Amino acid sequence: MPGPPRVTLDDVARRAGVSTATASRALGDHPHVAAATRARVREAAEALDYVASPEATRLAGGPTGRVAVLVPHPSRWFFGELLEGLEAALRAADLDLVIFRVGGPEERAAFFARLPARRKVDAVVVLAFAVDELEHARLASLGVDVVAAGGRVASYPSVGIDDHVAGRQAMDHLVHLGHRRIGMIAVGDTQRSGAGPSGKDVGCLAPEPDGRTSAWRAALGDAGIAPDDELVVTVPWGGEGGADGMARLLGLRSPPTAVFAHDDETALGAIRTLRRAGLRVPEDLSVIGVDDHPLAALTDLTTVAQPVRAQGRRAGELVVAALRGELADGLPPAELLPTRLVLRGTTSPPGAPR
Amino acid sequence: MPGPPRVTLDDVARRAGVSTATASRALGDHPHVAAATRARVREAAEALDYVASPEATRLAGGPTGRVAVLVPHPSRWFFGELLEGLEAALRAADLDLVIFRVGGPEERAAFFARLPARRKVDAVVVLAFAVDELEHARLASLGVDVVAAGGRVASYPSVGIDDHVAGRQAMDHLVHLGHRRIGMIAVGDTQRSGAGPSGKDVGCLAPEPDGRTSAWRAALGDAGIAPDDELVVTVPWGGEGGADGMARLLGLRSPPTAVFAHDDETALGAIRTLRRAGLRVPEDLSVIGVDDHPLAALTDLTTVAQPVRAQGRRAGELVVAALRGELADGLPPAELLPTRLVLRGTTSPPGAPR
DNA sequence: TTGAAAGCGCTAACAA
C-alpha cells in the first residue's frame, strides 16, 4: 500500500501563484478574496485533484466534519431506516457518519464509560433511546451538539412522532369498528439502562415513557370503556415477543376481540399465534401495529405508518443547522412528524361475518 | 458549546516528569522505555483522563483509526447484520466505523467520483456488491486496505458464503422431496452499476455472478431433470418482487410444484401470492428461501441459514489483521462461512396429502 | 533510556 502522492495546499497555492493563506481562504469561501483569485485557486485545486487533509484542518482549529450516531440495533428495520435518512442528510452537507452501537446494557455502559467518540466528532445523534442522567452528563462532557431522532429526549433537539397520537389513531380505529375489549401488546423498554446510579431513573430525560400505552387507556376512556389492565401485556421486542404476548392474551378468561401491537413486527408475531390457534384474522380477532414496515404491506397488516427515514433525514438537517449555529436558543425544538392510519386486511368489526 | 478543557500529551508528560517524546513512546508501546517510566506515564494519562487527538496523531504520521464501510442498503436486515458484526469487531480493536451509503447507481457513481473517504480512513470494507474495473481502480487510489464482506470480490480478502453450495442445499432438499418441476425466483443484481466505461463488465472483479441460480441448474442436472429456463424468473429485491415472481411462475402453462427463492424476503412475497391465489403452502406448492431472516422463523419458512453477523465480524477481524500487516501475501483469502438447511413448514413432497 | 527539535498540512491572526 504505497498510498497516492499527496497533494497539499502548498501545491495548489504554488500552481495558482498565491500564498497558502490565500488558497485556504479561497477554498474555504471566506470573504475578502478577489473573484479572479478564487477562481484561479479553484482551478488549480481541481486540476491537482486536491483534497484537504481533514486532520490538518481540524488540528488547525476547524471542525472534524464528523458526526457520531449512537444506535441500539443496526439490524432492525427501524434503525436502519433512521440511519439511511441521517446518512443522506449528513452526506449532503459533506459530513461523515461514525457509527457506535449501544445495544445491551454492557455495551451501553462501555460506551458512556470510555466515550470513544471523544475528540472525534462535531455532534452526536442519539437514535431512539432514553438517556439517563449520568449518560446525559457524559454526553455533555463531549462538548458537542446532541440531537435525538426516532424518539424524544427532552433536553435535546429531537425529531420523532407523537406516540400518543399514533396510538390513538390505532386505538380509535379499533374502537370505531366497534371493539370494546381491546388488548395491547406493549414492548418492554429494553433500552433503558435501568435506574440511574442514584437509584432514581430520570424521567425528564427519557422519551414519553409510554405514549402508545397511554393512548390505549385514553382511547378506551373516551369511549366510555373501563380499561382492564389485564389486557396490557409487556413483552421483549420482536416477532417472538409478539407471539408470546398474544398467547398470554388468549389465555385470559375473557380474551380481547382486537389487539393493538406496539409495532408491526410484534403484530406479525401476534398473528402467528392466532393462526396457530386456529383463529382467523380479522374475523375472529383484529390486529393493528405501528410502523408500516415493508412486511406490513406484504402481509396485509393494518397499521399506523410513521415516516422513519424522514425522521433520520430531518435529524441530520438539525445537526447541520446546529453546527452552523443556526439553531434557535431556548427550548430545544421537538419536531413531530405526522403518522397516518393505513387500512389493510387485519382489522374488521368484531364478530364480522367471516 | 464551550467544549471540555483539552488534556494534551504535554500535560501528561509534565505530570509524569518526562518529555513528550517519552510520553508518546510510553503510551504507544514502543520499545526502549523503562518499565517504571512507562507505568508512570500510563498513570498520569489515566489520572488526567487523557485521550490522544486523532488529528494530531494522524498528522504526525500515525493511522487514522478509522475504517470506511460501503453499504448499499442499511435498512435491510442483511446489511444491518453485517454492520453489527463489523462494528463489534472493529470496536474491539478501537477502530471507528464511518458509513458510506452506495445504494443506487447515482449515489454509487457519486461516491466513486468524489471519493469522500479519501484521506480519512485506514481501510475500506465493501458490503456485498460487485466492484467494477473503474471502481476497483478508484478504491486502489485510496491507497488503503480493502476487504469485502457478504459476497466475494476476487481481488480483495473477503468473507461470505458459498452461494452455489447454499443453493444446492435448498435445491437438493426440494429434489429429495420428490419435486421435479422446480421454479427459481432470482433477484436482479441491482447492485451492478452496469457495464463499465469501456462497455465491458468486469467479471473477474464481481462476486460469483449467480451462485444460487447455477445451483438450481446443477441440482436439476444431477437429478436427471432437464432445466427449463422458463422456470427462472428474475425480479427486483424485496417482498413485492417475490410476489411478482411467483405470479409469473403461476402464469406458466405448467407451473412448478416447488420454488426456490433467492432469499427469505423474496420467499415471503412468493407465499403471499400463493395465499391470494388460494393455494396452500406446502400442500400445493413448496417454497424455500435463503438467509434465516428472523421473520422466517416467525412465518415457519423453510430456508438455508447463513451466519450474517459472523461474516461482518470476521471481515472486521480481517481488517484488523490487514492493518497490522499480518495478512499473508499472495492470493487474497476468501473465507466461506457454512450455511445449513433449516427445515420448517413451507416444504413437503409434491402432491402431499393436505 | 531519554530529551530536544523538526515537522505533518492547515487556519487565523496580524501586517502590508
Add this chain to the structure above:
DNA sequence: TTGTTAGCGCTTTCAA
C-alpha cells in the same frame, strides 16, 4: 485583497 507567520498536538529522527 494578499502575504507572513505562528501554532494546533503528536511522532520521530538525532543527540545525549
